[in-house]
Amino acid sequence: MNANSGSLSVFLIFLVLMITISNLLTLGKTEFFDYQQNSRILSLGLNNQIGFDEHIFNETEGHCTLLGADLNEQNQPTKNKYTKMNGQLFSGRIPDQLPISEMMKKSGKKSVELMKIDIEGGEFNGLEPFIKEYPVCQIFIEIHGAPAKHLQMLQTIAKYKFRIFNVDVNPLCPLCCEYSLINEKCMEQFGVTPLDIMIP
Incomplete structure (x- = not known):
């Protein structure tokens, strides 16, 4: 399968999801994180690629808390930068060796402004226990698998009052798609106004 057909497959997956999931909202922005100082950022699935984390750190002038995790120990340059x-x-x-909640307990933090998660399928078992226990404002997540898996994961997240505001296809992974979601409780904090309910 080439990149174009892969992108088309992911786009079709998204259409199926948008038709099926109820109570999704159309929102007035495509990105809401405004780099508030003292923000708590949870970055899961680093793979020695921490450009996103560095960007948040620079935008907040260092006034943020970064918690990063990966299946494997990171290389020394990544460790040095994180330090x-x-x-x-x-x-x-995640979650069998490293429950996400354990990271929060060890850091002493009680909530998260932004959670970025790309853990190659670990999201299916690891995410719900965490968002059930800890307040999270926004989730940037890459979901892996067939359309039914995407639907299952998004329905699970929606139970906790998260709403999709942006979707990006992954041309390198035909069965992957990146979703950005915001919790209804945080919409006022980030100046978000729901425009309409797309599907009753």
């Missing part, structure tokens, strides 16, 4: 940003690194397979 300079006063971030905490964790390693282990």
Whole structure:
């Protein structure tokens, strides 16, 4: 399968999801994170790629808390950069070796402004226990698998009052798609106004 057909497959998956999931909202922005100082950022699935984390750190002028994790221990340059940003690194397979809640307990944090998660399927078992226990404002997540898996994951997240505001296809992974969601409780905080309910 080439990149174009893969992108088309993911786009069709998204159409199926949008038709099926009820109570999704059309929102007035495509990105809501405004880099507030003292923000708590949870970045899961680093794979020694921490450009996003560095961007948040720079935009907040260092006034943020970074918690990063990956299946494998990160290389020394990544460790050094995270140390300079006063971030905490964790390693282990989520959720069986490393429950997300354990990261929060060890850091002493009680809530998260932004959660970025790309853990190659670990989201299906690891995410719900966490968002059930801890307040999270926004989730940027890559979901892996067939359309039914995407639907299952999005329905689970929607139970906790999260609404999709942006979708990006992954041309390198025909069965992957990146979703951005915001919790209804945080819409006022980030200046978000729901425009309409797309599907009754």
